[in-house]
Amino acid sequence: MSTDTNQLLRVLGSSAGSLRPVAPGASRAPGAKGWTPIEHADFARLLEQAQAGSLSTGLPVTVEKDAGVSLSEEELAQLSVAADKAEAAGIRSALVMLDGKSVLLDVHTRSVKGAADLSSGLLSGVDGVINLTTTPGSTTSPAGAGIAPLPSPAPSGNALIRLLASGNR
Numbered sequence: 001m002s003t004d005t006n007q008l009l010r011v012l013g014s015s016a017g018s019l020r021p022v023a024p025g026a027s028r029a030p031g032a033k034g035w036t037p038i039e040h041a042d043f044a045r046l047l048e049q050a051q052a053g054s055l056s057t058g059l060p061v062t063v064e065k066d067a068g069v070s071l072s073e074e075e076l077a078q079l080s081v082a083a084d085k086a087e088a089a090g091i092r093s094a095l096v097m098l099d100g101k102s103v104l105l106d107v108h109t110r111s112v113k114g115a116a117d118l119s120s121g122l123l124s125g126v127d128g129v130i131n132l133t134t135t136p137g138s139t140t141s142p143a144g145a146g147i148a149p150l151p152s153p154a155p156s157g158n159a160l161i162r163l164l165a166s167g168n169r
Helices: 005-013 043-052 073-088 157-166
Strands: 093-098 101-106 111-115 128-131 146-149
Touching: 073 093, 073 101, 073 128
Parallel strands: 093 128
Antiparallel strands: 093 101, 101 111, 128 146
C-alpha cells in the first residue's frame, strides 16, 4: 500500500502549531493573501520552502508581564519568524539583539522573559544568539538572518561578551 504525500500533509495540517508555507512579505494569518493551507500544498514545494527557511508556524511571540520590555508589533513579528528558525536549529533559550535592545527569548514558550543585562560581563542560560539588528540604510528585514547556536561548550562570561561584540556568527 502506498501513501500519497498530500494525504500525509493533510494529516500534519490538522495538528495544532503545524507549519504553513508563506509567500515572502505576506501576512502569516490564516486566510491572508499569500497564506496557503497545508492541504493544498505540494510536498516537494514544502520541502524546498523548508530548506530555504520560508515556512512559518504563524505562532506569535509574547512579552511576559513582568519582563519590563516594550516591543512594537513589527519587532514581535520579527521575533516570531526568528523563533521558528531558532526552534528548527534546536535553540531553546536565546539572547536576541534587536536594534539597540538585548532581550531573553524562551523559544519553546515563544515569550520574551526580560531585558538581557550584558554590563556585568556574564550571561548564562542561553544556548543561542539571534541578531535582528538592522544595518543603517538597510531596506530588507533581517528577521532570522543572524541566528547562531553557541558552540559547545558554550562560551560564558567575558568570552561570550567578546564573541557578541566581535559580530562573528
